[in-house]
Structures are given as C-alpha cells and as structure tokens.
Amino acid sequence: MEQDYRLFIEKVKRKTGIDLSLYKETQMKRRLTSLYQKKGFHSFQEFFQGMERDRELLYAFLDRMTINVSEFYRNRKRWDVLEEKIIPRLLSKNRNLKIWSAACSTGEEPYTIAMVLSNFLPLSEIKILATDLDENAIQKAKIGAYQERSLQEVPEQMKRKIFFKDQNHYLIHEEVKRTVTFKKHNLLADPFDKNFDLIVCRNVLIYFTEEAKNSLYKKFSASLKPGGVLFVGSTEQIFNASQYKLEPIETFFYQKIE
Incomplete structure (x- = not known):
C-alpha cells in the first residue's frame, strides 16, 4: 500500500x-x-x-x-462595481493595465478579472499576474478545469465566450489562460513588484493578525501607482485607510492617494 x-x-x-x-x-x-x-x-x-x-x-x-473552494465572480455585486466604475476609470488614464491577483488560489479570481477586462480589451492585450503560496493550487489553476457550481455567478454570454464543456467540467479556453501568469509568492515574506494599476486581494487577510494586515496594507499601497486601486474582500474593510496613503472610492475599493 x-x-x-x-x-x-x-x-x-x-x-x-x-x-x-x-x-x-x-x-x-x-x-x-x-x-x-x-x-x-x-x-x-x-x-x-x-x-x-x-x-x-x-x-x-x-x-x-483541492481543499480550496472558490468561485467565479464571488460576491457578484462587487465585480459589477469593478466593471462599471473602476476599470473605465483606470483605462481612461492608461490602456496597458498592470494587474495583480494576490493569493489567487485555484484561479477563479484572476480568470474573473480577465473576463471583466475582456469587455473592454482584446484578450491579447490583457496581462494579469496571479500569485499564491500553494503550489498545488497554482497547478490546478493552470489546468483550468472547474465544476459547474463554481460558475453559478458567471453571466451566460461570458460562460460561452470563456469556457468549453468537457463531459461534466468546464475548461478555460487557451487564449484566456494566456492572459494570466501564475507564480508562487508568499505575501508575508516575499518582496512585492511595483507600479500596479489594480491589486485584487480578497478573503485572505481575514486569516492574518492585525500586525500582519497592517504590514500588508503598507506593502500593497507601496506597490500601487498613484491613482491605482486595491480591491479587498467583503469582510476586509480598511479603517483609517489614509494612514496607508489610501482613500475609499467605493465599498471595498481603495485608491492610492495621488
């Protein structure tokens, strides 16, 4: 055995x-x-x-x-705000957006970002960095095979555009996979890249101590361009955002003060 x-x-x-x-x-x-x-x-x-x-x-x-359970368009109303308000604002300044999905788990989050952006840009122009500490979650994200329950919030038209069905699973089209670069990264220990227009880090910080959160908000802020946006989860509102040189612009969206 x-x-x-x-x-x-x-x-x-x-x-x-x-x-x-x-x-x-x-x-x-x-x-x-x-x-x-x-x-x-x-x-x-x-x-x-x-x-x-x-x-x-x-x-x-x-x-x-896979122990991680995630879904596409998690908390759908927040993604609607990203699509209707945040992305148009960012694109009005720069069409070549630098985006990071921090703690991306099995890929649902960065692929959702790609879906939202595909309403504004051709897939060939979309580039998203997606990182996680769990190498196995990253490998699963690269394979891109998901059960139907993960797609409950995906708009029907988007489902047809982004996925194809293979028996009982939905697979991400190759051209969509190419929009995302997956890498292993430890939020608490590894250095952060700079000049991001958008950082998405949702439903992760709840697992950290207040001290670790404080450190991460400072690092995220330092990684954003002036005017760049941090998108956090629905249990992760940032109080006293100004101490991190951030200001709330929508619920759960914080802009780096220019």
Whole structure:
C-alpha cells in the first residue's frame, strides 16, 4: 500500500505538476482511496491508469485533492462595481493595465478579472499576474478545469465566450489562460513588484493578525501607482485607510492617494 501510494504521487506529479507529498498523507490517502473505490478501482496504480484513459476521472481527482473552494465572480455585486466604475476609470488614464491577483488560489479570481477586462480589451492585450503560496493550487489553476457550481455567478454570454464543456467540467479556453501568469509568492515574506494599476486581494487577510494586515496594507499601497486601486474582500474593510496613503472610492475599493 505504501509503495502503491508513493508511486502514485510520483506519476501524478509528472502528469499534472501537483505534488501530493505536500499534503498530510493520512488525510489525503483516505480522501483519494474513497474516491477510487467509489469509481470501482482497487489500487492507486489502477486509479492512475484510469485517469490516463479518462479525463473526467482526472478532473474528479483534481476536485477531491483541492481543499480550496472558490468561485467565479464571488460576491457578484462587487465585480459589477469593478466593471462599471473602476476599470473605465483606470483605462481612461492608461490602456496597458498592470494587474495583480494576490493569493489567487485555484484561479477563479484572476480568470474573473480577465473576463471583466475582456469587455473592454482584446484578450491579447490583457496581462494579469496571479500569485499564491500553494503550489498545488497554482497547478490546478493552470489546468483550468472547474465544476459547474463554481460558475453559478458567471453571466451566460461570458460562460460561452470563456469556457468549453468537457463531459461534466468546464475548461478555460487557451487564449484566456494566456492572459494570466501564475507564480508562487508568499505575501508575508516575499518582496512585492511595483507600479500596479489594480491589486485584487480578497478573503485572505481575514486569516492574518492585525500586525500582519497592517504590514500588508503598507506593502500593497507601496506597490500601487498613484491613482491605482486595491480591491479587498467583503469582510476586509480598511479603517483609517489614509494612514496607508489610501482613500475609499467605493465599498471595498481603495485608491492610492495621488
């Protein structure tokens, strides 16, 4: 059994870039064993061979091993504000926007940014940096296969434009994937790039101490251009934004003071 699982880990890493050894072995093994038994397999090797033959099985594996649960257009009304008010304001100054999705998880957030921008710019002109600490989440984001429940808030017209259906999953079109560059990055330890027009960091800071939040708001502010915008999550309102050289312009949107 041990050898069976170790070999499975190696093969999965070669196939997908995902490293199962980074997860707690007992829990992950239990989750995946219940999945392969449900699908009628008797070992990890049999299961991997099944995944080689059947893409839907591969997607089922990706869903089971990913702990992060996210969705496109999370808190839809905020994305409407981004589309109707923030993006037009930023584009009026500069069409070549520099954008960062910080803590992007399995890719729903940066791909949503690409969807919003695709209403204003051709996909070939859209460039988004997306970073996360979790290498496996990044690998899953690069594969770009999602269950229907993640797409509940996606407008129907956008769903047709951005995704194609493969059995029970929705896959991101290659030209949309090319708008996003994924990288591993530790918000608390790694340096930040500069001169961003827009930084999106939502539903992450709630997990940090007040001291860490304070440090991150300073770093985000320093990374924005004057007039650049920070978009935070719906539980992450910034009080005393002016101490970070930021000012609220819409609920959960803060502009760097010029």
